[in-house]
Amino acid sequence: MMNCSPPSGSLLRMEHISKRFGATCALDDVDFDLRKGEVHALIGENGAGKSTLVKILSGAVAADQGSISLEGYSFKSSNPLASRKQGIAMIYQELNLAPHLSVEENIMLGREIQRLGFVKRKTMQEAVEKALELVHHPEIKSHIPVKKLSVGAKQIVEIARALVGKAKVLIMDEPTSSLTQEDTLRLFQVIRQLKNQGVSIIYISHFLEEVQKVADRFTVLRDGKKIHTGRMEEISVDDLIQMMVGQKFVEMFPRIDHEIGEVVLQLKGLKGKRMATKVDLALRRGEILGVAGLIGAGRTETLRTVFGLDSIEKGTIVVGTIETDKGAPWIRIGQSVGLLSEDRQEEGMALSLSVADNLTLSRFSPYKKWGLLRLKKRREAVEFRLKQAKIKAQDPEQPVFGLSGGNQQKVALARLLHQEADILLLDEPTRGIDVMSKSQIYEWMGKLVQQGKAIIFVSSYLPELLGVCDKIAVFHRGNLIDIRPVPDWDTQSIMTVATLGRIPNENQVENSDRQGKDER
Amino acid sequence: MKTRSKILIAKEKMKDKSRVQMLLNWLGPFLGLILVLIIFSSIPEVQDRFLRISNLKSVATQSVIVALGALGMTFVIISGGIDLSAASNIALASVITAFAINAGFSPVLALFFGVLTGGMVGMVNGALITSLRLVPFIVTLGMLGIARGVAKWIAGNQKIDAPLTWVNELMAKSPRPSWLLMAPGVWIMILFAVAMAVILRYSVFGRHVFAIGSNEATARLCGIRISRTKILVYTIAGLFCGLSGVMEFSRLTVGDPTVAVGLELDIIAAVVIGGGSLSGGAGSILGSMIGVFIMAFLRNGCTMMGWPNYIQEIIIGAIIVAAVALDQIRHRQAL
Numbered sequence: 054m055m056n057c058s059p060p061s062g063s064l065l066r067m068e069h070i071s072k073r074f075g076a077t078c079a080l081d082d083v084d085f086d087l088r089k090g091e092v093h094a095l096i097g098e099n100g101a102g103k104s105t106l107v108k109i110l111s112g113a114v115a116a117d118q119g120s121i122s123l124e125g126y127s128f129k130s131s132n133p134l135a136s137r138k139q140g141i142a143m144i145y146q147e148l149n150l151a152p153h154l155s156v157e158e159n160i161m162l163g164r165e166i167q168r169l170g171f172v173k174r175k176t177m178q179e180a181v182e183k184a185l186e187l188v189h190h191p192e193i194k195s196h197i198p199v200k201k202l203s204v205g206a207k208q209i210v211e212i213a214r215a216l217v218g219k220a221k222v223l224i225m226d227e228p229t230s231s232l233t234q235e236d237t238l239r240l241f242q243v244i245r246q247l248k249n250q251g252v253s254i255i256y257i258s259h260f261l262e263e264v265q266k267v268a269d270r271f272t273v274l275r276d277g278k279k280i281h282t283g284r285m286e287e288i289s290v291d292d293l294i295q296m297m298v299g300q301k302f303v304e305m306f307p308r309i310d311h312e313i314g315e316v317v318l319q320l321k322g323l324k325g326k327r328m329a330t331k332v333d334l335a336l337r338r339g340e341i342l343g344v345a346g347l348i349g350a351g352r353t354e355t356l357r358t359v360f361g362l363d364s365i366e367k368g369t370i371v372v373g374t375i376e377t378d379k380g381a382p383w384i385r386i387g388q389s390v391g392l393l394s395e396d397r398q399e400e401g402m403a404l405s406l407s408v409a410d411n412l413t414l415s416r417f418s419p420y421k422k423w424g425l426l427r428l429k430k431r432r433e434a435v436e437f438r439l440k441q442a443k444i445k446a447q448d449p450e451q452p453v454f455g456l457s458g459g460n461q462q463k464v465a466l467a468r469l470l471h472q473e474a475d476i477l478l479l480d481e482p483t484r485g486i487d488v489m490s491k492s493q494i495y496e497w498m499g500k501l502v503q504q505g506k507a508i509i510f511v512s513s514y515l516p517e518l519l520g521v522c523d524k525i526a527v528f529h530r531g532n533l534i535d536i537r538p539v540p541d542w543d544t545q546s547i548m549t550v551a552t553l554g555r556i557p558n559e560n561q562v563e564n565s566d567r568q569g570k571d572e573r
Numbered sequence: 574m575k576t577r578s579k580i581l582i583a584k585e586k587m588k589d590k591s592r593v594q595m596l597l598n599w600l601g602p603f604l605g606l607i608l609v610l611i612i613f614s615s616i617p618e619v620q621d622r623f624l625r626i627s628n629l630k631s632v633a634t635q636s637v638i639v640a641l642g643a644l645g646m647t648f649v650i651i652s653g654g655i656d657l658s659a660a661s662n663i664a665l666a667s668v669i670t671a672f673a674i675n676a677g678f679s680p681v682l683a684l685f686f687g688v689l690t691g692g693m694v695g696m697v698n699g700a701l702i703t704s705l706r707l708v709p710f711i712v713t714l715g716m717l718g719i720a721r722g723v724a725k726w727i728a729g730n731q732k733i734d735a736p737l738t739w740v741n742e743l744m745a746k747s748p749r750p751s752w753l754l755m756a757p758g759v760w761i762m763i764l765f766a767v768a769m770a771v772i773l774r775y776s777v778f779g780r781h782v783f784a785i786g787s788n789e790a791t792a793r794l795c796g797i798r799i800s801r802t803k804i805l806v807y808t809i810a811g812l813f814c815g816l817s818g819v820m821e822f823s824r825l826t827v828g829d830p831t832v833a834v835g836l837e838l839d840i841i842a843a844v845v846i847g848g849g850s851l852s853g854g855a856g857s858i859l860g861s862m863i864g865v866f867i868m869a870f871l872r873n874g875c876t877m878m879g880w881p882n883y884i885q886e887i888i889i890g891a892i893i894v895a896a897v898a899l900d901q902i903r904h905r906q907a908l
Binding site for chain 2: 186362380383384386387392399400402404405410411413417421424425426428468
């Protein structure tokens with residue numbers, strides 16, 4: 054309370070914040086300020102200190118040094134509940150809702166208005182309605198169970214929950230990473246409304262274009278230090294990236310020459326258990342085929358059917374020269390097909406197993422002798438792979454949950470390489486990882502196709518699709534609408550197809566949603 | 574140059590630290606057992622009897638039945654499953670063995686039938702779990718009743734007497750060729766424990782079991798044939814229950830369909846005390862065996878003290894909770 058008077062409009066001030074975890078310095082003398090009613094983007098690579106900074110605010114982590122003031126009063130928080138009570142609420146990346154309870158019950162969870170132990174339903178309902186009105190979303194009705202809502206709607210419920218708690222500061226960590234375009238736009242609308250109500254928002258995201266749209270100001274962190282704070286409209290995305298990565302020169306989309314050969318994978322009228330309609334597609338040797346579309350458009354489902362994780366209902370798959378209407382992952386792996394799951398935490402990694410196990414799980418054969426594993430030989434092989442892939446791990450036998458997201462993803466990719474897959478199905482391989490790891494993954498992909506492998510690359514991040522692919526296929530509501538070479542696409546036209554299901558610049562209405570089932 | 578040597582020193586320190594950690598991790602499960610041994614051997618009333626060789630031998634013999642069951646259960650629990658039908662399966666196998674000897678089959682064949690029965694029950698468990706996609710708890714809970722019922726049915730709801738054969742010497746505390754020192758059953762147990770430990774740690778199958786327990790979706794993604802592996806796991810568990818049933822018959826010299834009621838919980842407790850995680854992905858044969866012996870020595874010591882049965886039950890209950898709590902703390906520190 055010594056240095057009280059904050060500059061005009063400053064709601065929250067963090068000064069000289071430092072935090073160490075063991076030998077690593079997560080935050081080093083960082084200043085941060087948040088004005089009333091502004092959206093302030095926090096930008097940086099994974100491990101730059103963004104999460105630590107907001108965790109200090111949310112009370113999950115205590116700072117070693119520094120002071121925080123909220124509305125001019127010194128702010129101290131030892132746990133998330135204390136932070137919430139003082140008006141700082143975090144909207145988590147992994148949603149914290151009880152799926153079986155209704156929207157209303159979820160919003161009021163832990164702050165039930167009660168009298169003599171009985172909940173006062175009416176008062177509660179009013180509070181919920183008020184909050185829902187503010188974040189208006191057609192899908193959300195107070196009585197329906199949360200599990201019936203889409204991911205985007207669930208997030209809105211979380212925001213409503215924070216509003217009922219009289220939050221002054223909302224922290225959003227990668228709020229759009231699993232949202233459809235539609236839900237993202239809706240979220241931005243809600244954010245704008247919140248701003249008008251005087252709520253301040255700290256917004257963390259890797260999607261820089263989005264950040265540019267939604268944020269008023271930004272702060273870039275790198276290696277635990279604050280690099281710059283400025284107004285969003287005065288800076289370009291390229292400059293932001295430059296600040297994030299520092300002096301290191303990064304060629305975002307390294308182009309490696311590669312030759313395209315014969316067809317190695319073909320889907321003939323393929324329809325899987327969870328696919329909406331039939332899909333025809335061909336993948337050639339030495340080709341990176343991008344797949345764009347909104348989440349839920351059928352991209353993941355198609356990959357999973359090809360890999361045998363979902364059963365085939367109609368049509369066939371041709372792998373190399375073998376045509377089949379059956380599949381299981383172990384069969385596909387035998388045919389040199391590999392899949393990288395979009396869900397690293399739930400499916401891609403066995404988190405409690407060691408790095409070595411995770412890396413070699415899909416191919417033990419080189420180390421097998423009479424059914425037993427030669428662990429020493431495997432260790433050497435794994436150490437080599439870790440070095441080759443620049444994976445930061447202390448020891449091959451360390452459990453994989455100790456690694457950062459980017460390194461985990463590299464282990465998952467290294468598994469496909471170790472498996473010696475020739476056809477790689479990559480589902481959102483760069484989601485939620487830092488710029489350096491991303492660019493490294495692009496480089497790998499380029500090298501792999503140069504060696505004559507073939508890649509299907511599913512992504513929601515259009516610049517990377519346009520940057521690394523040879524061709525791009527666009528899905529809309531289960532239908533594969535169009536495949537074209539990359540030069541014939543741009544962000545605009547892909548988005549048009551993905552959101553409307555229509556090929557742009559063609560006036561005929563030939564392919565609207567309901568009639569789009571014509572056999573190709 | 575200086576920085577380089579500094580880095581080297583730091584690396585050495587890390588190694589030392591991880592060595593201490595490794596030693597602790599390795600010793601961890603033993604600590605409980607050592608504690609139990611120290612406690613009872615320092616109580617004057619039982620001191621001299623407790624540590625006598627003959628007592629150690631009898632504890633070892635008493636442990637055989639639970640230990641064999643725990644070998645299979647370790648695999649089941651690491652794979653993320655559970656086998657509640659273990660004890661019923663043991664009773665069934667003991668009845669089958671007695672029945673076969675009574676029916677005039679040679680002891681070798683009878684033993685074989687007993688083990689095979691157990692294996693078949695396990696295989697049915699595995700097949701139901703994978704084909705009906707039911708949780709193991711439900712399937713094996715059903716099998717708990719079914720196997721017990723079938724055992725009673727075959728035995729005509731009473732004990733089956735069988736003529737004495739060499740099978741009954743498997744669990745004899747003073748073995749026939751005296752150079753064996755311990756009952757043949759104890760040697761069988763040790764042999765299988767070593768074999769299963771090697772399989773669990775070093776075999777491809779063992780890795781697959783860990784992978785399925787740690788994250789089944791990942792295992793499927795990596796081409797592991799989940800159903801086949803699971804059926805094999807439950808079959809192995811069943812085979813060990815079968816062998817355990819043979820030992821039960823050997824000990825009792827009769828086939829008793831009402832024997833070993835509730836023993837499945839002892840078996841599960843042994844695995845859990847030994848570091849097995851009921852959510853799968855963690856556990857070891859060494860740990861489970863130590864779990865078996867912690868419980869066996871506790872029972873033995875309490876009996877010597879003349880403490881009533883209920884005291885034993887309370888102590889063992891407390892040990893289960895304490896062991897798992899300690900294990901969790903240990904793991905959290907390891908992070």
